[in-house]
Amino acid sequence: MTETVLFERKDNLAILTLNRPDQLNSIDEDMRNRLQSLLRELSNDADVRVILLKGAGERAFCAGADIKGFGKVDSTAGYRNQRLDGHWIHTFETVRQPIVAAIHGYCLGGGLEIAMACDIRIASEDAQLALPEVTHGIIPGAGGTQRLARLIGMGPALYMTLSAERIPAAEAHRIGLVSKVVPRAELETAAEQLATKIAGFPPLATRYAKEAVKRGFEMPYGDGMALEIGLSTLLTTTEDRLEAAAAFREKRKPVFKGR
Ligand code: CAA
Numbered sequence: 001m002t003e004t005v006l007f008e009r010k011d012n013l014a015i016l017t018l019n020r021p022d023q024l025n026s027i028d029e030d031m032r033n034r035l036q037s038l039l040r041e042l043s044n045d046a047d048v049r050v051i052l053l054k055g056a057g058e059r060a061f062c063a064g065a066d067i068k069g070f071g072k073v074d075s076t077a078g079y080r081n082q083r084l085d086g087h088w089i090h091t092f093e094t095v096r097q098p099i100v101a102a103i104h105g106y107c108l109g110g111g112l113e114i115a116m117a118c119d120i121r122i123a124s125e126d127a128q129l130a131l132p133e134v135t136h137g138i139i140p141g142a143g144g145t146q147r148l149a150r151l152i153g154m155g156p157a158l159y160m161t162l163s164a165e166r167i168p169a170a171e172a173h174r175i176g177l178v179s180k181v182v183p184r185a186e187l188e189t190a191a192e193q194l195a196t197k198i199a200g201f202p203p204l205a206t207r208y209a210k211e212a213v214k215r216g217f218e219m220p221y222g223d224g225m226a227l228e229i230g231l232s233t234l235l236t237t238t239e240d241r242l243e244a245a246a247a248f249r250e251k252r253k254p255v256f257k258g259r
Contacts, residue, residue: 001129002019003019003034004018004020004028004031005017005018005019005031005034005035005036005038005096006019006056007038009048010192010196010197011199012047012048012049012050012199012203013048013049013050013051013052013192013195013196013199014042014045014048014050014051014052015051015052015054015192016035016038016051016052016053016054016162017053017054017055017056018035018041018053018054018055018056018061019031019056020056020058021055021057021058021059021060021061022057023063023079024057024059024060024062024063024064024105024106025055025056025057025060025061025062025063025068025111025210026064026065026066026067026110026111027062027063027064027065027066027111027114028066028069029066029069029156032044032088035088035091036091039051039092040091041182042095042097043094043095043096043097043125045148045204046166046258047135048097049097049100049198049199049201049206049258050097050098050099050100050195050199051095051097051099051100051195051204052099052100052102052191052192052195053099053100053102053114053118054100054101054102054104054188054191055102055104055105055111056109057105057187058104058105058106059105059106060102060104060105060106060111061102061103061104061105061106061107061108061111061115061127062106062107062108062110062111062114062115063108063109063111064108064109064110064111064112064132065109065110067136068113069137082108082211086143087141087142087143088142089113089114089117089142089143090117090118090142090143092114092118093117093214096207096210096211097203097207097210098120098152098198098206098207098210099117099118099120100118100119100120100121100122100194100195101114101115101118101120101121101122101191101200102122102187102188102190103115103121103122103123103124103125103127103129103169103178103187104123104124104126104127104187104194104256105124105127105128106128106154107123107127107128107129107130107224108128108129108130108131108132109130109132109133109152110142110165110252111145112129112130112131112140112144112246113131113140113142113143113144113147114142114223115129116143116144116147116148116151116177117142117143117147119210119214120179120194121177121179122179122180122181122182122187122190122191122194123169123172123173123178123180123181123182123187124168124169124181124182124183124184124186124187125169125170125171125181125182125184126184127168127172127178127181128166128167128168128169128170129166129167129177129178130160130164130165130166130167131144131148131160131164131194132164132166133161133164134161134162134164137160140161140217144161145157145161148160148161148177148234150175150217151177152175152176152177164214164259169181200244200256201256202238202241202243202244202256203240203256203258204234204235204238204258204259205235205240205241206238208231208232208234208235211227211231212224212227212228213232215227216228233238238253238258238259239259240257240258240259241255243255243256243257244248244256
């Protein structure tokens with residue numbers, strides 16, 4: 001059977017590819033389980049410094065949940081499972097390393113919810129992003145209503161969620177939903193170059209930077225500042241900080257160890 005999520009390692013970079021291209025990489029149970037277990041594993045792997053997520057095929061990053069499976073799942077049992085642990089897409093946010101999403105083609109529903117749970121989104125010019133859940137009689141239920149408003153503000157989030165309209169990459173860039181737009185042919189290279197660049201930085205610094213911004217955003221200002229002081233002070237005790245300063249003085253390339 002073909003793997004629904006492909007996994008590749010390139011030095012300190014882990015590359016995950018959603019791989020149901022003939023179904024526009026829509027998320028079935030197998031893809032969900034495999035993604036979740038890979039993310040948990042990678043989060044605990046000190047050698048992995050950045051995760052890159054992309055979609056296989058020419059047409060989509062991910063067209064959302066597998067609609068063909070709708071109606072088969074017992075939603076009460078689903079709620080019981082999610083009540084304490086949250087939705088499975090929340091796993092992306094518990095991963096310690098930065099996650100870069102490379103978005104091309106359709107990025108819809110659960111696909112956009114996954115992309116929003118990643119830390120950096122780069123899109124190609126052909127990307128189309130939408131939350132069409134209301135057209136199916138549901139709402140974005142994987143954190144989409146909460147993440148979208150936090151990313152782009154309440155007004156645009158309500159527009160996207162209620163209108164279900166697909167917005168093109170340029171508009172997604174204008175409203176801050178993606179950080180960069182590149183030609184389709186350059187997406188993989190651009191995303192991999194960015195991920196590799198971040199993987200070359202001291203890994204504890206990139207992990208703590210992610211934590212400070214993401215966790216701090218959910219806290220009152222004073223608590224966020226306290227979190228920042230704690231993480232920032234911890235980083236002053238690392239070997240990598242000394243190595244960065246030494247490499248700067250000695251005009252050489254630093255070698256970071258994640259300590
Ligand atoms: N689930 C299951 N299969 C899907 C799918 C999805 N979300 N999206 C596309 N596919 C399948 C199609 O059924 C088709 O498969 P078959 O060849 O076996 O029929 C194949 O992918 C190609 O798609 P189309 O033939 O439909 O391609 P198109 O160019 O005509 O249309 C599209 C493309 C506009 C994206 C259309 O496929 C579409 O509207 N898909 C649904 C998108 C959507 O509404 N996603 C949100 C789902 S809800 C959600 O995601 C919330 C959640 O997490 C619970």
